[in-house]
Amino acid sequence: MSKEPLPLSIADLPAQRASAPKSKAEARALYFNTGNAFNLQLPPVPDESFTAEPAKALDRDTPTSLIACDRSKGLGCDFPATTPLVLARYARIRAGETLETNFAASGVIAYVIAGKGSTLCGTERIEWNPGDTFVLPGGCKHEHRAGPADAVLWIVTNEPQLAFENLAPPQQGQAPTDLVHFPADEVQRQIELLYQVGRGEDIAGSALIFSSDRQEAIRNVLPTLTVAMNSLPAGKSQRPHRHNSVAVSLVIQGENCYSIVDGRRKDWSQWATTVTPATSVHSHHNGGSKSAMFLIVQDGGIYYFTRALGFEFADE
Numbered sequence: 477m478s479k480e481p482l483p484l485s486i487a488d489l490p491a492q493r494a495s496a497p498k499s500k501a502e503a504r505a506l507y508f509n510t511g512n513a514f515n516l517q518l519p520p521v522p523d524e525s526f527t528a529e530p531a532k533a534l535d536r537d538t539p540t541s542l543i544a545c546d547r548s549k550g551l552g553c554d555f556p557a558t559t560p561l562v563l564a565r566y567a568r569i570r571a572g573e574t575l576e577t578n579f580a581a582s583g584v585i586a587y588v589i590a591g592k593g594s595t596l597c598g599t600e601r602i603e604w605n606p607g608d609t610f611v612l613p614g615g616c617k618h619e620h621r622a623g624p625a626d627a628v629l630w631i632v633t634n635e636p637q638l639a640f641e642n643l644a645p646p647q648q649g650q651a652p653t654d655l656v657h658f659p660a661d662e663v664q665r666q667i668e669l670l671y672q673v674g675r676g677e678d679i680a681g682s683a684l685i686f687s688s689d690r691q692e693a694i695r696n697v698l699p700t701l702t703v704a705m706n707s708l709p710a711g712k713s714q715r716p717h718r719h720n721s722v723a724v725s726l727v728i729q730g731e732n733c734y735s736i737v738d739g740r741r742k743d744w745s746q747w748a749t750t751v752t753p754a755t756s757v758h759s760h761h762n763g764g765s766k767s768a769m770f771l772i773v774q775d776g777g778i779y780y781f782t783r784a785l786g787f788e789f790a791d792e
């Protein structure tokens with residue numbers, strides 16, 4: 477019997493198996509090579525804006541529920557995901573009702589789009605108002621209660637990051653953050669201070685970066701996720717730049733604002749969740765008469781830790 481001819485290149489070899497496995501463990505082994513393993517093509521992270529999800533969350537007929545910005549099918553993930561490591565959702569909580577959540581994440585970031593209410597985390601309760609941001613430990617139960625009017629929250633977690641590695645969320649008390657509250661009036665005061673002091677051209681924008689006692693050393697809110705309140709004065713543009721972190725942003729105020737992402741224009745709409753893909757050359761532009769405000773969550777912590785953030789201006 478003649479032997480099969482060998483392929484011309486190792487790229488044409490199928491995955492190999494042990495010729496004579498002596499155990500089940502040996503039989504499970506697969507052997508790829510530099511020709512047939514590194515050409516795996518994953519679908520790109522789309523540069524898109526989620527607008528149907530906020531419209532549903534802001535619709536008064538929507539019951540108390542979570543609405544995910546889920547692109548898992550397009551990303552080839554078998555778990556809900558907005559980007560490979562980040563999941564954004566909107567929550568509508570009807571007046572006087574309570575939404576209970578328990579996310580399989582290391583931490584949870586929330587922004588109050590509308591309404592007043594409170595969140596109970598363990599034995600601690602905070603009262604929130606529109607424009608507030610807060611951070612919660614993951615792996616435990618939270619109760620979000622709306623006040624006398626319906627409330628809408630934007631909620632972002634790193635559930636996909638844990639799901640990717642099949643990791644369990646932290647045990648009670650082991651999460652990398654405690655409950656942390658950034659009230660809207662204090663955030664505004666801090667932004668005004670940034671503009672009052674000013675900055676050099678070598679500093680990328682005037683974003684207010686949120687952190688806490690537990691995460692002070694890395695200047696983030698969570699080991700992987702960073703949160704920044706970014707503002708852009710009327711008529712101003714950001715310098716084009718790129719980085720290896722993805723950005724998942726909530727447009728808080730963005731009349732006549734747009735982004736240029738890899739040469740394509742993307743118009744903003746209020747309360748949209750907009751994705752800026754990792755490594756894309758991008759800049760944000762304010763063609764309106766009001767200051768733009770957008771809350772940006774990035775998975776930058778993981779790239780910073782691995783010394784691979786790859787930030788650079790793209791206009792030099």
Ligand SMILES: [Fe+2]
Pocket residue numbers: 717718719723758
């Ligand atoms: Fe950026």
